[in-house]
Amino acid sequence: MDYGGMAYMTSVRRISSWLCLNDYHQLNYALTLGGRYFWHKSWGVQAQLLLNPGSGQEYLYDGKVLGFNQVEVSLGSIDGNFSAGIVYRCSIGNWDIQPSFGIGITGFSETGYSSYLKHEGTNDVDFFVLEMEKDKRNAFSITPGIQLLYHLPKRVCLYAGVSYIVTAGSSYGEYTLHNLYTLELRERQRVEDKYVDAFHFSLGLGFRLF
DSSP states (O other): OEEEEEEEOOOOEEOSSSEEEOOTTOEEEEEEEEEEEESSSSEEEEEEEEEOTTOOOOEEEEEEEEETTOEEEOOEEEEEEEEEEEEEOEEETTEEEEEEEEEEEEEEEEOEEEEEEEOTTSSOEEEEEEEESOSEEEEEEEEEEEEEEEEETTTEEEEEEEEEEEEOOEEEEEEEEEETTTOOEEEEEEEEEEOOOEEEEEEEEEEOOO
8 A cells, every 4th residue: 555646747728718728737645555466576467546535526616806818727637547467577685676567447537617707908807617528537548657665574565656647538518708797608618628647656565465
């Protein structure tokens, strides 16, 4: 078992002249449970379950009045990931270096968002709402990674690991822009948000069963 975090690395996507979707460098905590079995001195298999305790669909409301060309919204977050794959082991004294490659499923939550937008140089204010079609989604993913282990007495080891969760696919939604005073519909547009990729880092304690 280990604790760590995820840094989302998906690039900024411009939706309109004033709206961007930006999950880049958003951070989450993560809990990881996993096991590895080596049928050979150097080769083995692994399975890993990653959970994000702080995930879940939510609706964000920003009461601030924002100017146009300044709106960036973070939508996606990873709920969890299950992967299974192959691992290679290189041992040097009490140290092990273990690169790995896994395939699996990643679960996502999508976040709705609303805010006020002010037209520059005027007192005109619009109300902006962004909603996604589904709160939860699952997608195929691949997870290359590497772990560094240090073996302690009594079948215990300390380890640190890094991996990169790469996911295929997109989610969809819609944003609307109404005038706050007249309720006139000024903009309506379909939104495509690429599933987030994440850099996962962890520290933990391991136990060797045999």
